[in-house]
Amino acid sequence: EPEVTQTPSHQVTQMGQEVILRCVPISNHLYFYWYRQILGQKVEFLVSFYNNEISEKSEIFDDQFSVERPDGSNFTLKIRSTKLEDSAMYFCASSGDSQGPQYFGPGTRLTVT
Amino acid sequence: QKEVEQNSGPLSVPEGAIASLNCTYSDRGSQSFFWYRQYSGKSPELIMSIYSNGDKEDGRFTAQLNKASQYVSLLIRDSQPSDSATYLCAVSYNNNDMRFGAGTRLTVKP
Numbered sequence: 656e657p658e659v660t661q662t663p664s665h666q667v668t669q670m671g672q673e674v675i676l677r678c679v680p681i682s683n684h685l686y687f688y689w690y691r692q693i694l695g696q697k698v699e700f701l702v703s704f705y706n707n708e709i710s711e712k713s714e715i716f717d718d719q720f721s722v723e724r725p726d727g728s729n730f731t732l733k734i735r736s737t738k739l740e741d742s743a744m745y746f747c748a749s750s751g752d753s754q755g756p757q758y759f760g761p762g763t764r765l766t767v768t
Numbered sequence: 769q770k771e772v773e774q775n776s777g778p779l780s781v782p783e784g785a786i787a788s789l790n791c792t793y794s795d796r797g798s799q800s801f802f803w804y805r806q807y808s809g810k811s812p813e814l815i816m817s818i819y820s821n822g823d824k825e826d827g828r829f830t831a832q833l834n835k836a837s838q839y840v841s842l843l844i845r846d847s848q849p850s851d852s853a854t855y856l857c858a859v860s861y862n863n864n865d866m867r868f869g870a871g872t873r874l875t876v877k878p
Contacts, residue, residue, distance in 0.1 A: 688866070690868075696870075697856075697868050697869065697870040697871060698806075698812060698856065698858075698868040699868070700865055700866055700867060700868075703864045703865060705864075710864040711864035711865040713865070746811050746812070753862060753864075754799065754800050754819065754860075754862075755800075755817070756800075756802055756814050756817045757802075757814075757866060758814060759804075759811040759812045759813070759814075760811060761810070761811050762810075762811050
């Protein structure tokens with residue numbers, strides 16, 4: 656069964672460093688998303704992406720965040736200058752249509768020290 | 769403000785019982801509704817999607833939607849210990865912006 660994959664599973668970085676989180680969505684899906692979940696808190700929407708542009712972004716997705724689909728399979732989230740409060744689990748998701756369910760990858764645990 | 773509210777629980781039911789999970793949402797324009805299950809340390813796993821008023825059944829799971837009351841529920845029949853997890857309600861206006869509730873932690877006791 657097709658699934659969303661994410662790499663790395665765990666990333667440790669120092670405050671102020673840039674990180675890139677990578678995702679491979681399900682191959683025939685056209686809608687892509689990033690979410691984060693701080694430990695013990697709810698899943699929070701960051702950004703949605705369709706047709707090579709951002710469709711929607713939350714108030715969390717400020718100028719330090721960016722997304723890109725560099726080729727036909729990868730979807731990346733870049734955090735330019737990490738802060739301690741960026742420590743969280745980051746989930747990528749994809750969907751086959753505009754109203755359909757989203758399928759989540761296993762997540763990348765980001766730890767900022 | 770797009771809010772999704774769930775009773776955080778924990779909800780504890782004996783094995784074989786029916787577990788009832790509830791969710792309310794604030795955005796009347798919401799169109800798509802989902803229930804996800806999340807085991808500790810894992811990613812959300814889709815259980816059910818529902819788009820129109822009424823009930824939708826899939827195996828032991830039944831989702832119920834009432835748009836007038838802005839209410840979504842999930843019933844789990846014949847609950848099993850393996851159903852013990854956090855259940856997340858998710859609501860989307862146009863699938864560009866899906867919002868989650870905080871989740872209800874369910875424990876099924878053998």
